[in-house]
Amino acid sequence: MAVCSILCAVSADSGLAASQAPPIAPRWAFEPWVWEDNGNTRASITELVAGYQKRNIPVGAVLIDSPWSTAYNDFIWNPNRYPDPAGMIREFHRQGIRVVLWMTGNINSSNKAGTEKEVPLARAACYDEVEAKGFGVNNSAGKLDWWKGEGLHVDITNPKAAQWFAGKLDPIMDMGIDGWKTDQGVDAVPDPTKVFAGLRSRQQYKEEYYSWMSDYTRRRNSQGIIQVRPYSHQGGFGASVQKCIMGWCGDFSGDFAGLQLQMDNLYRSANACYGPLQVEVGGYYRAKPEKAQLIRYAQFGSLMPGMENGGSNGGLTHHVPWWQDEQNGGGTETTDIYRYFATLHSELVPYIFSAGVDGHLNRRPIVRQADTARAQHLLGDDIFVSVMTNEAKKQVVFPEGKWIDFWQREQVFEGGASLDLTLPLNRYPVYFRAGSIIPLNVRNSVTGHGDAQSAGATTLLIFPAGQTSRTFYRPLGDGVEYTPVKIIVEEAKGTITVEGKRKHDWILRVQSFAKPLLVHGAESWRYDADAHCVIVKVSGKRCRVTLDRLDSYSKK
Numbered sequence: 226m227a228v229c230s231i232l233c234a235v236s237a238d239s240g241l242a243a244s245q246a247p248p249i250a251p252r253w254a255f256e257p258w259v260w261e262d263n264g265n266t267r268a269s270i271t272e273l274v275a276g277y278q279k280r281n282i283p284v285g286a287v288l289i290d291s292p293w294s295t296a297y298n299d300f301i302w303n304p305n306r307y308p309d310p311a312g313m314i315r316e317f318h319r320q321g322i323r324v325v326l327w328m329t330g331n332i333n334s335s336n337k338a339g340t341e342k343e344v345p346l347a348r349a350a351c352y353d354e355v356e357a358k359g360f361g362v363n364n365s366a367g368k369l370d371w372w373k374g375e376g377l378h379v380d381i382t383n384p385k386a387a388q389w390f391a392g393k394l395d396p397i398m399d400m401g402i403d404g405w406k407t408d409q410g411v412d413a414v415p416d417p418t419k420v421f422a423g424l425r426s427r428q429q430y431k432e433e434y435y436s437w438m439s440d441y442t443r444r445r446n447s448q449g450i451i452q453v454r455p456y457s458h459q460g461g462f463g464a465s466v467q468k469c470i471m472g473w474c475g476d477f478s479g480d481f482a483g484l485q486l487q488m489d490n491l492y493r494s495a496n497a498c499y500g501p502l503q504v505e506v507g508g509y510y511r512a513k514p515e516k517a518q519l520i521r522y523a524q525f526g527s528l529m530p531g532m533e534n535g536g537s538n539g540g541l542t543h544h545v546p547w548w549q550d551e552q553n554g555g556g557t558e559t560t561d562i563y564r565y566f567a568t569l570h571s572e573l574v575p576y577i578f579s580a581g582v583d584g585h586l587n588r589r590p591i592v593r594q595a596d597t598a599r600a601q602h603l604l605g606d607d608i609f610v611s612v613m614t615n616e617a618k619k620q621v622v623f624p625e626g627k628w629i630d631f632w633q634r635e636q637v638f639e640g641g642a643s644l645d646l647t648l649p650l651n652r653y654p655v656y657f658r659a660g661s662i663i664p665l666n667v668r669n670s671v672t673g674h675g676d677a678q679s680a681g682a683t684t685l686l687i688f689p690a691g692q693t694s695r696t697f698y699r700p701l702g703d704g705v706e707y708t709p710v711k712i713i714v715e716e717a718k719g720t721i722t723v724e725g726k727r728k729h730d731w732i733l734r735v736q737s738f739a740k741p742l743l744v745h746g747a748e749s750w751r752y753d754a755d756a757h758c759v760i761v762k763v764s765g766k767r768c769r770v771t772l773d774r775l776d777s778y779s780k781k
Contacts, residue, residue, distance in 0.1 A: 247500025256285020258533035261540030329410030333376035360386035383421035404450035435464035455494035479514030492595035503531025527570035580605035582698035607661035611654035660690035682730035689777035
């Protein structure tokens with residue numbers, strides 16, 4: 226499917242309007258997530274997070290999957306699995322980690338025999354009330370079959386039912402959770418289905434339900450999200466473009482076939498103009514990821530808007546990089562590679578967030594020029610990613626423009642060129658556009674983009690090529706607030722101008738293949754000869770620096 230530069234094309238069967246603008250997701254939602262669906266206890270998720278932290282791997286959010294409640298969707302914490310849930314949430318927040326909970330709108334009369342990790346109650350205590358008051362779709366006439374049992378789906382178009390449902394969710398929101406994984410139980414409603422507001426196709430009702438969940442969550446928490454399906458091979462389109470705050474595409478196996486199918490679903494979603502899209506690293510079910518598969522999955526996730534790692538297919542084993550090391554003769558190779566790419570993803574959050582704001586303002590996705598046949602995409606406008614759908618070999622076909630190799634930044638490739646690569650597991654095909662300006666949040670030395678002293682400032686990777694400019698929508702805190710910053714680079718003059726409305730600290734990492742004679746307007750500067758990079762520190766609302774002798778990409 227072709228992608229327009231401003232408005233996204235949408236397939237005719239999606240039921241989605243091409244004029245919809247993707248929402249702005251809060252900054253925190255782009256950080257790496259972790260979860261598991263094997264232990265499903267406070268102890269197991271706490272231990273998992275501690276394992277990442279011990280190895281200096283960033284964790285920005287945890288997903289608590291089912292079953293966390295005493296019955297599916299009764300919204301009462303199971304004290305045997307999660308004692309003191311409010312305390313757990315506070316502790317995660319103290320560590321700077323957000324908390325997302327699984328849910329659907331299905332209220333069960335019975336669970337299916339053999340349902341994975343059967344909860345103690347086969348029947349939700351609130352089912353009788355939903356049935357008696359006609360709060361389910363079809364006026365509560367006829368039970369719906371879904372993968373965790375039989376029951377009724379709440380009719381969100383019924384004001385009394387919606388108020389009742391909000392009353393169930395409110396105590397959980399009051400504990401301070403940051404969002405909901407709104408799984409696809411609504412796909413069980415008939416097509417068409419009768420609701421309080423009239424007759425609806427299944428797709429229409431799905432969009433209304435997810436819209437209500439999105440609006441409810443944002444009303445209760447301005448930084449809250451719903452994680453919801455955009456396009457999925459398991460049910461087609463889910464939420465509308467404008468209500469899909471963070472999109473994940475469903476259940477995939479942990480092998481390369483699962484990676485390819487997930488890429489296909491994510492690319493279909495991007496080409497339908499969905500904005501924030503999230504890779505489920507290692508898949509969810511069936512085949513468990515082996516070492517090479519987990520690494521390639523993680524690298525793919527790190528170069529998409531969202532990255533989460535967990536599943537029922539070995540969430541506490543095969544998904545864990547240090548477990549893979551133990552199973553593969555010891556050492557730390559998997560952990561080291563995972564740390565690098567998870568850190569890179571966390572550093573890229575300002576760039577991804579800004580691309581999301583741009584997508585909201587101009588009705589376009591964050592993932593652009595998504596090409597399933599070639600397995601490649603742009604992340605924003607300035608990062609080109611060629612996805613590894615196997616362990617080692619890839620043919621890269623460069624899009625229009627001039628592209629700089631992430632790993633060897635003196636190498637430049639012209640649009641239309643192709644390249645056959647055989648890559649070790651610690652390398653991935655990723656390229657920066659010549660002339661690009663990439664804002665990063667650097668807090669340590671893992672990727673080589675700075676060190677601990679970079680924390681608190683915004684680092685700008687600058688690859689001068691002629692005269693270029695960009696508007697960087699700098700996030701203000703962890704939510705959706707931002708302030709625009711205009712950045713202009715004039716290679717011939719050697720000038721870089723950064724102009725915003727608020728004072729801020731900046732670290733400019735300017736690619737130059739010769740050391741400047743002098744840098745004017747800097748608080749401090751130095752030249753890294755190994756990286757061919759001029760490192761400049763400035764601060765203020767308006768900063769302008771001039772590099773005497775800037776030797777960059779115009780001649781490459």
